[in-house]
Amino acid sequence: MNGPESTPSEHQPCCPPQLRNALTDADAIAAxxxxxxxxxxxRVRLLSIIAAHGGGEACPADLAAALTVSQPTISHHLKMLRDSELLTAERHASFVHYHVAPHTLNALSAVLDWFADPPPADPTTGSRHRTADPAPEATMARSLADLxxxxxxxxxxxxxxxxxxRFHxxxxxxxxxxxxHESYELLQQPATVRTHLLTVAEHFTAERLTALAHTRDAAAKAVPDVLFVCTHNAGRSQLAAALLTHHSGGRVTVHSAGSDPAAAMDPAILTVLAEIGVSVDTAFPKPLTDEVVQDADIIVTMGCGDACAILPGKRYYDWDIADPDDASLDLVRTIRDEINQHIQQLITDITPVKEPA
Structure with missing residues (x-):
């Protein structure tokens, strides 16, 4: 004879819990x-783009290039995502980098991956389950990148x-x-810049097209064009370009490039320039291209070997300047001051003296 039906005890629930603990009031408000x-x-699109972008970070210019909404709208949504602690932000020079907040990676990976590609329903129960990902942090960018x-x-x-x-x-x-496309490919090669690639590619392309336009119509140039070339375009040539831009007062157009560009600017260069009030917030290492060389009136080389061909009709200078790569800050300051002396003489050589009225 069967005994009375057993009932679940308090310690043995009939169904396993779906949540470890009930949310507190504060947790519920945050959720x-x-x-x-x-x-x-x-906002979902912004999260997907940031997570799938190179390095898992993006700046507003990258986001503006990816979306059809205005910059103020993007800024509004970024603020909402930051206020809700889904994004974090970090400033580097003039750029703000946005990252998916580390403590939300697991949850966002599960939620967005589920909605982007929900698992099939169990035919017997109608429920949907997905096998747990052993490393959701590592798959966050992958699942979002598939959007x-x-x-x-x-x-x-x-x-x-x-x-x-712009060039209509x-x-x-x-x-x-x-x-x-060519600029993008050049910049994403292993030896060149990787961060903010779309933004940098846009600036680099605009510079190349402007130079190409000048070579087609020399009369369009109102001031002489100076090109500084070194090996990595992360130290000496950037120092020289920043100092000439600062001192020339718009009397020259300044470019710089490298025969083997580095991945990023040398931080010591940014430091020693900031010490004298010179800003290079938008500078980035870039390769030497034909149209920029062709457009230059004056080419200054600093240890780039034979990378820059000698072309007729141009003035060349070769400055014997020590390489600041891995140098002490004091030595980089000395290099800065030495380049500054060359710059003062260069300005005297290439810019006309204004006659008194």
């Missing part, structure tokens, strides 16, 4: 704030639209896009 922040497609938003070609197309408008009547959009 609701984050859900509210996610309840907007633009259709993180598309480099689409971003480059949007940048090309902006540049084509000078270059066709096809030419602009070709130079943009």
């Amino acid at each position: 609701a704030r984050r859900f509210k922040a996610l309840a907007d497609p633009v 259709p938003l993180a598309n480099t070609d689409r971003m480059l197309d949007r940048i090309a639209d902006r540049l084509a408008l 009547g000078v270059f066709s959009r096809t030419t602009v896009l070709r130079y943009l």
